[in-house]
Amino acid sequence: MKKIITVFVLLMLLNSCDAKKVENDDPQVVDSTKGIIDNSQIGILEENLDNEGSFEGQITFQVIMQTKGKQKAFASLKEVFGDTVIYTFSKGRYAMQYVDGKVEYIKYLRDNNQYRKMLWLDTLYFLNASIENSTLYSVMKEKTDEKVLGRKLEMVSIITNSFKKYYYYDPNMYMNPEYFKRHTYGYENKYYELAKAPYIYAVIEYEELRIILKPLSIVEKKIPDEFFILPNYIIKASPLMDE
Numbered sequence: 001m002k003k004i005i006t007v008f009v010l011l012m013l014l015n016s017c018d019a020k021k022v023e024n025d026d027p028q029v030v031d032s033t034k035g036i037i038d039n040s041q042i043g044i045l046e047e048n049l050d051n052e053g054s055f056e057g058q059i060t061f062q063v064i065m066q067t068k069g070k071q072k073a074f075a076s077l078k079e080v081f082g083d084t085v086i087y088t089f090s091k092g093r094y095a096m097q098y099v100d101g102k103v104e105y106i107k108y109l110r111d112n113n114q115y116r117k118m119l120w121l122d123t124l125y126f127l128n129a130s131i132e133n134s135t136l137y138s139v140m141k142e143k144t145d146e147k148v149l150g151r152k153l154e155m156v157s158i159i160t161n162s163f164k165k166y167y168y169y170d171p172n173m174y175m176n177p178e179y180f181k182r183h184t185y186g187y188e189n190k191y192y193e194l195a196k197a198p199y200i201y202a203v204i205e206y207e208e209l210r211i212i213l214k215p216l217s218i219v220e221k222k223i224p225d226e227f228f229i230l231p232n233y234i235i236k237a238s239p240l241m242d243e
Helices: 002-008 069-083 185-197
Strands: 019-021 025-028 057-067 082-091 093-098 101-109 113-118 121-129 138-149 151-160 164-169 200-204 210-222 234-237
Touching: 057 069, 138 164, 138 185, 138 200, 151 185, 151 200, 164 185
Parallel strands: 121 234
Antiparallel strands: 019 025, 057 082, 057 210, 082 093, 093 101, 101 113, 113 121, 138 151, 151 164, 164 200, 200 210
16 A cells, blocks of 8 residues: 555655755755745746746546555545545646645645645645656557547556556647656656646556546636745655555
């Protein structure tokens, strides 16, 4: 179960590592005993990437979990992530808001870190998205006959020794792949290299768990920069959720 949760968080998170921040133009290293005083500067980089034509908006998914494992462990996982997640994309950043889970949100910023906020905790847990420990076997792009929400989809598969991902996307929903070129975690960088679009349907398979992200709605809209400003909470390296 620890392995499943570690890999899933994001699609989705978990590991301990160092993270660099920017505060008043001076780089800082996260001190897990102190955190960062001004979190509003985290993720603000001078790197100038083209935003023109790149998808900005929200995709809402139903989270479907199927397991061959112990039902008790499965129920616990459902409590953590719930049944609905809202993905928000803007200028190389994304957020995953778990509407009915114990995770309030996970936000990925341009400093190449994910920041996780749990309900009722005034702490942010960070994950270095440049780290992926699984062995990559293959990444392939394929045509499909799949359609969701009236959109004809293509697919990118990512096969490793730990998981299999099948990401379906609309090639007309452009996303600048340069945003995620350092996002090695989950091999998201490999996906965006080929798809150049956000996925809008996904199937992720582990040894005893299958996760389906089924799209409920896609809304293209401007996202204010304030949405990605982090609260001034202490920041710590992310522990395993079930410890």
